[in-house]
Amino acid sequence: MFDFESLACHQAREDPLPLASAQEKKVNDAMVCKYFPGAMRNDDTIKAVKSIAEGLGLNPVNTLFSYSVCPDEINHEVGDLAYVLHNHFGPSFSLGGLGGFPFSGKTGFSAYASHVPDDGNIFILFAPHCAVSHREDVGSSCVEGDDICGFYHRIGQKKLSTACGACLGAYAAVKDLVEPPKLNIMSRDSQMDYIKSICFANKQRIAAAPNAAKEITDIMFDHIRNDILEIVDYDAFVVKHRKIVIMGGIQINVQPDDYFEPRVFIVLDENGTHDRLDELLAFDKINVKDKKVPIRLTMKDTLVMENVTQRVRSHSAHMDTKTDLSVSEALTQPISCKNTRITVSFGQSFSAGVFQSGERSEAS
Numbered sequence: 001m002f003d004f005e006s007l008a009c010h011q012a013r014e015d016p017l018p019l020a021s022a023q024e025k026k027v028n029d030a031m032v033c034k035y036f037p038g039a040m041r042n043d044d045t046i047k048a049v050k051s052i053a054e055g056l057g058l059n060p061v062n063t064l065f066s067y068s069v070c071p072d073e074i075n076h077e078v079g080d081l082a083y084v085l086h087n088h089f090g091p092s093f094s095l096g097g098l099g100g101f102p103f104s105g106k107t108g109f110s111a112y113a114s115h116v117p118d119d120g121n122i123f124i125l126f127a128p129h130c131a132v133s134h135r136e137d138v139g140s141s142c143v144e145g146d147d148i149c150g151f152y153h154r155i156g157q158k159k160l161s162t163a164c165g166a167c168l169g170a171y172a173a174v175k176d177l178v179e180p181p182k183l184n185i186m187s188r189d190s191q192m193d194y195i196k197s198i199c200f201a202n203k204q205r206i207a208a209a210p211n212a213a214k215e216i217t218d219i220m221f222d223h224i225r226n227d228i229l230e231i232v233d234y235d236a237f238v239v240k241h242r243k244i245v246i247m248g249g250i251q252i253n254v255q256p257d258d259y260f261e262p263r264v265f266i267v268l269d270e271n272g273t274h275d276r277l278d279e280l281l282a283f284d285k286i287n288v289k290d291k292k293v294p295i296r297l298t299m300k301d302t303l304v305m306e307n308v309t310q311r312v313r314s315h316s317a318h319m320d321t322k323t324d325l326s327v328s329e330a331l332t333q334p335i336s337c338k339n340t341r342i343t344v345s346f347g348q349s350f351s352a353g354v355f356q357s358g359e360r361s362e363a364s
Contacts, residue, residue: 048283066087069251074253106231125248166195263277
C-alpha cells in the first residue's frame with residue numbers, strides 16, 4: 001500500500017520525478033503489461049517525446065500544444081504526460097471532454113490552429129484512460145485475482161473508484177438496453193449520451209471480452225483517433241516550415257506513477273507524413289530485446305496513415321485525386337494487399353493481408 005501523505009506532497013511539487021522504487025516498478029510493470037502489453041513507464045515516454053520534439057525543432061516559442069484527454073484529475077497530476085507537455089510548451093489548448101473525446105470539434109481545432117505562432121507548429125496529444133490497481137488497494141471490496149483493471153485508488157478515498165468512470169458508467173447504463181439510447185445534443189449530458197451510444201453499438205464485443213474495461217478503452221481509442229484525424233485541417237495548416245505532430249495512446253492510471261501505451265506518433269509537414277513511433281518506442285525499458293509484443297497498428301491504422309499522406313500531398317500534380325478518400329471512407333473500404341508488402345510502425349509488416357510479428361530493440 002502506498003503512502004497517501006507522501007503522494008499528496010509529491011503532487012504539490014512541480015517536478016515529474018517518479019515515486020515508485022525499483023522493485024515497485026517491476027511489480028507495476030508486470031501488472032500493467034498484463035492488460036496493456038505495449039505500455040511504457042511515464043518518465044520514459046516523457047523523455048522520448050521531449051527528445052523527438054527537440055529534434056523536430058519544436059519549442060515553447062514556435063509550438064502550441066493541445067490535448068484531448070479526459071478531464072479526470074488523475075490524468076493531470078504531476079508527472080502525467082499532458083501535465084508535463086503543458087509545462088514544457090507553455091499555455092495549451094484543450095480539445096477534449098469526457099472520455100478524452102475531442103468534443104470541441106472542427107471549430108475547436110480551427111480556433112486552436114488560429115492561435116499558433118506565425119510559421120509555428122501544432123502538437124496534439126489524444127488519449128483515453130484506464131486505471132489498473134493492485135488487489136491489496138481494494139479495501140473492503142471483493143475482487144478475484146491479484147489486480148483489477150478499470151479501478152483506481154484516489155487520494156483520500158478508502159475504496160477504489162472507476163477510471164475511466166464516464167466510459168465504464170456509460171457501458172453499465174446501456175448493456176441491458178434493447179433499443180439504442182437517444183442522443184440529444186441539447187441535453188445537459190450530451191457528452192455522456194455520445195459515449196453511451198458508442199458503448200451500445202459495441203456492447204456485444206465488450207460483453208465477450210476477457211476484460212470489459214480494457215475492451216472499452218480500446219474501442220474509445222479507435223473512435224477518438226478517428227475523430228482527431230477528421231477534425232484536423234491538414235491542407236489549411238501544413239505549409240512551408242509548419243508541422244503537425246499527432247500523438248495518441250492510452251493513459252494508464254497507476255499508483256503511484258502512471259504509464260502510457262503509445263499507439264500513434266506521426267509528423268505531417270510539406271514533404272508528407274512521417275511515422276516516428278519506432279523512435280519513441282526505442283526509449284521503452286519494459287519490453288526489451290527479443291520480447292514479442294502485439295502489433296500496434298492494424299490495417300485500418302495503415303489506411304488512415306495512407307489517407308493522411310494523400311491529404312497532405314493532395315496539391316501535388318502527381319496525386320491521383322480518385323484515391324483521396326475521407327478518413328471514414330478509408331476506414332471502411334478494403335485495401336488490396338495482393339503482391340504488396342506494407343511496412344508499418346514498430347517493425348511490423350503484413351503481406352497479402354496477413355500480419356507478421358516483429359521484435360523490439362533494446363532501449364539505449
